[in-house]
Amino acid sequence: MKLPFTFPARINNSSWFRRIRGFRLVYTPLVAIVIFTVMMTIILGTLQMQERNQQENALFRELSLVKQRIQLRFANNTEVLMSLSRDLGRVNGDEKTKASALKEAESFLLNNHEISQLILLDRDNQRQWMMPPPSRTNTWFDQAPYTKEIKAQLNKTIELTVSTNRPAFSNFIQIDIPNDEPMAKERRTIFWQTIPIGPDGDISGVMAVLYSAQGIMEYVIPPELKGLYRFSLTTDAGKVLAISSDRNMPPRSLTNQTSLDLGILSPNAILRVDTYPTPSNLTFKMLLGVVIGLSAFVILSLWSVIKQMQVRQLAEASLRTETNFRNAMENSTPVGIRAHDMQKRITYVNRAFCEMTDWSSEELMGLQPPFPFWPADQQEYLLKKMDLALSPNSSHEIKGGIEGVIQRRDGTRIATRTYIAPLINEKGEQTGWVTSLVDISEPKRIREELAASQDRFITVLEGxxxxxxxxxxxxxxxxxxxxxxxxxxxxxxxxxxxxxxxxxxxxxxHGLEDDNIDPLAGLPSSELNQTRQxxxxxxxxxxxxxxxxxxxxxxxxxxxxxxxxxxxxxxITLRKNTEDLARQQEERMQFTSRLTTMGEMASSLAHELNQPLAAISNYCMGVAKRLSGQADQNLSNDLLPALEKASQQAHRAGTIIQRIRGFVKRSEPQRKDSDIGEIVADAVGLVEIEAHRHRLAIAVELAPNLPKVGLDPVLIQQVLVNLLKNSLDSVREDAPLSSRWAVPPIKISADLETSTFPAMLRIQVVDSGPGVADGVIERMFEPFFSTKSDGMGMGLNICRSIIESHHGRLWAKNQHDPNSGKAVGCTFTILLPLETAETEATASA
The missing domain is CATH 3.30.450.20 (PAS domain)
Structure with a gap:
């Protein structure tokens, strides 16, 4: 069966046993010291726990003792007060018995300093007497602002006593008393005890006792206990009512608490006790410190030996790893690396450098400059640059690198950038240099092409x-x-x-910097689309x-x-100017066409209207002749003037038509010496009928001794009629019909303008209408411009042309209220030269 692992062929047994013995020598004392330290810690901890348990037991005994003492004090006080109440209930007018009871109460109050006040109340809760007697300092509970709460608690306690016929306690009352008042600390937390007066349930009054919670801490608890412990009286919620000392307690002090019952009908209160820090046991702490210190010193010594051994092993492993990593990194990087000693000999080259130059490492090791990979025509230049870069007096590190050229074995040249850094040994001494070469042939070519392209682009943009x-x-x-x-x-x-x-x-x-708002907020997304037209x-x-x-x-x-x-x-200024010129020429052509059409219409109207007007005049004159031969003289007197006027107006209409026709044909006015007063009167007479119909009036003001002026009376009269009608329309549109009689009349005046040289005849038409808008007053004399829905826009233009044909001027100006600055009317002014027809004829000749 094949094992999953194999043992080395040879094992050094002595080395293995030496390791085992070294391990035993090192770790056995360490284990012994650890066991000793643990046992000492256990013993010291056990002693500390026993001492703490004894302190807790002693604390509980002292707390029980204080609780019994307080309860016993309140039980004795209650018995004494009950006895005193029975004596007071048997007084029945006996002054001797009453004085004895009061003396007993005074003695009781002097022996119980936790009681602030003793008050006797009758059946109606009226005070019979109080101990101590009333004075400025002991009636503080009757003074605002805290008397309301104190009396309310007293009344509740009295009701409880009356209903149960036994002593009762009120809730604790906490009041805010300034520190500068006397006995402020003892009066901040108080409570009442009420005891019924009267035998056999027949309550004839109540005895009220005012206790101070702080007084209980001060006068009931023995001073020797207060010196060892801090006692405090708190509510169920943990709010402190009274405390025996203001000293701060250590965070790990012992504490205990118990419920304090003062009687059957008493408020809930918690009696708490805290220990002050006990004096330290210096000997115990010194022994403990020596044991711990010696154990720690031995442990640290052994631990340092072990760490040194581990560090040495880790350093060896790290060195092997680092060496392998550096070799792998140097062999995988495309950057060529070579090292030089202080004599500039090559001491190291990596595989990338050999591939870059096509020379092997064995061929390059030990070579001195000039090197075989330097081009023959640049060896002297490269040698100077290398001497300068590797000089001890120069900077050993050039951050930007040095551009150069190397030549491969086959003669191919490569553009490179060389970075140089000093080679420092473990002693901090320089032993040579390390250089790294980067092939920048392709980036340099691309950069040159981009630069040439940018130059061409900039040239195009500049042109x-x-x-x-x-x-x-x-x-x-x-x-x-x-x-x-x-x-x-x-x-x-x-x-x-x-x-x-x-x-x-x-x-x-960037107007909203304090709100950190994106400056592109609200920018349309289409604006950021690069494909948008x-x-x-x-x-x-x-x-x-x-x-x-x-x-x-x-x-x-x-x-x-x-x-x-x-x-x-x-x-595009030239194009816009050309377009504007073409538009102006088109407007002029339209204007000329309209004027030509209007002239043709005026000639046609003059030709067509002359014959009916002549017929009207002839008929009127014929009727007048026949009426003059009638026998009825009254009828003749009534009709003849009207027929004569109709004939005159027909003749005048024909004359006006002829003048307009001649004016349109650019003929000169038919001037003659005329009286301007007659022309004004005729113009007013023609317009006055329409003015009366609209409940408006016209006022005429003529300067005396006005000279006759050479002008065409028919055309001037037509101008005045047109201006008067315009003024009538302006006032009529501004004023309602019911109030037009109160409107100032339209004034037409004629006088001499002496501010000019030579003097000129001035005619003014003034109305009290709303005036003319600023945009309208600049264009009102232009042809075909009108603010009326049925107007042609030629009236004022023809008027100005008539006046200018007489070598005069016509303009309009608004009148303004000096207070409000609002327009309150408009004034049309005509200036005519003072020339007679004979003078003008002579000047023309």
Whole structure:
């Protein structure tokens, strides 16, 4: 049968017996000392336990003695008080008996210091007398704020005594008394005892005794026991009511407790006793320390010998393991390792170095520079670098390494990086150097290709006529900017942030640092998707000159792994300007087309309306002639003025149409010297009927001695009518119908403007409406602009054109309340030059 293991072929019996004897010599004393130490520990522990049991028994006896003493004191007090109550119940007006009872009570109180007060109460709980007699210091229980609780407990105890006809105790009363008050410590915890007065169950009163819990600790427990133990009176919940001493107890002190029954109807209380630390037994402790010390010293000595033997065995095993590990690591690493002594001879090479150079270790061992794996054309250069690196005066460790070249046996060259470190022996002395070679041919080739590719890419970006920039979305730092960006926006990230509409402003992303909020919170997930199509946006930047850019941006991972934003901005200012110019040309063409159409419509209307207006005028004049020949003079007087006015208005309408037609055809106004007062009066007369219909009024203010002015009265009158109608509409829309008579009238005035040179005729139309909005007042004279739903937007434009054709000016301005700053009306102002028709004709000639 084949055994699962085999014995070595030869066994050294003497070595085996020597090991057994060494084991016996080492471990036998150790076992003996351990047994001795264990036995001494058992003996000392047994003595300690016996001593503790004796202390616990003594503590229990003392606690029982104190409990009996307290119970006996309360039993004696109760008997004395019962006897005193019987004597008081038999007084019946006998002053001698009463004085004897009071003297006995005073003597009893003097011999029992745990009693604070003795009070006699009648059947109605009224005090008959109290001992000690009432004074400022002994009536403290009647003083606020704790008198309510004390009296409540007294009344409950009296009720219990009356109902049972036997002595009763109240609950413990704990009150908060300041430390500066007299006897504050004894008065903090008190309780009542009530004893009935009267023979044979006929209770004529109650004797109340006020006990102090602290007084029981102070005056009932013998002083010699209080010097050895600390006694305390606690509740069932462990709350301390009174304590004999404030000294702190050691954590391992002995303690015992028992229930304290003061009587039949007494409160629950626990009497507890704690031992003070006993004086130490120095001799016992010294003997114990010597035994333990000697045992520990011998054990440690033997243990140190054993540990040294184990350490030596572990060191040998560890050395073998470490050697095997280092050999395996050196043979498996792709890094070539060689060692040199102080004379630069090769003392060691690993397998990777041999494979790298294609030379065997036997061929390389002991060689000095120059080495056969150095290229022939670089041996002198490499020798200088090696002398410098291995010089004792130079740094023995170059962290960045040294780049070099080695040549294989077949002539192939390999780019390497060499790291050098000093070789230190166990004495701290340098015995040589260790060098490690890393083949960097492939990484160097890739790095050169990447550098060339990056140069080409940077050249392309620098040649773009678009701004390319990248900023970090965490710090807002500008990571990259091409030439176009630097020329336009400098070397800061402000231009990038402005082009991105400040969505990557670091002040907005990092405004919540104290709440540790992710700065990318709320960023759409689509923005982080690298396959998403980048959208473009047109941005206008206002600087020294307005520039338009077409901006494309997206989020990209930067080279350090953090998220960044790429932005490409193309200058489209020329395109935007071209588009704006084309749009303006189109608007001008539309405006010219509308004006042409309006002129054609005005010519058509003038042609079509002249004939019916002429017919109306002829009919009116014919009717007037026939009426003038009638016999009924009253009828003629009533109708003739109306017919004449109708004829005049028809003629005037035709004249207005002719003027507008001529104005549209860009003909000059038909000027003549006119009285501005008559023109104003005619305009007011035409509008006044409509004003009265809407319950509004028009006021006229004309400066005296106004000169005649060369103008076209029909066109000027039409301008004034248009301005007055606009003012009427503004006031009518602002004021309700019921309150329009209280609205200030629309004022039209004419005077001379002397602040200009030469002086000019000024005509103003002022209303009290809501004024004109700021956005409207800037465009109200533009053609085809109107705020009315049925307006064409040509009235004010034609008015300004008429005034400008007379070489004058027309504008509007709001009036504001000086207190509130609110608009309270609008003023239209016309300025006309003071030229007569003859003067203008002469100037024209």
């Amino acid at each position: 773009l006529d678009a701004a390319v920039s990248v900023i970090s979305i965490e710090t807002g730092e500008l990571l990259f900017a091409n030439r176009f960006y630097r020329e336009r926006f400098g070397n800061t990230s402000k231009g990038h942030i402005d082009l991105a509409n400040h969505e990557m402003d670091p002040a907005l992303l 980048t959208e473009s946006q047109e941005i206008q930047l206002i600087g020294d000159e307005a520039k338009w850019y077409e901006v494309r941006r997206r989020f990209i991972p930067w080279v350090d792994g953090h998220l960044a934003q790429l932005l490409i901005a193309t200058d």
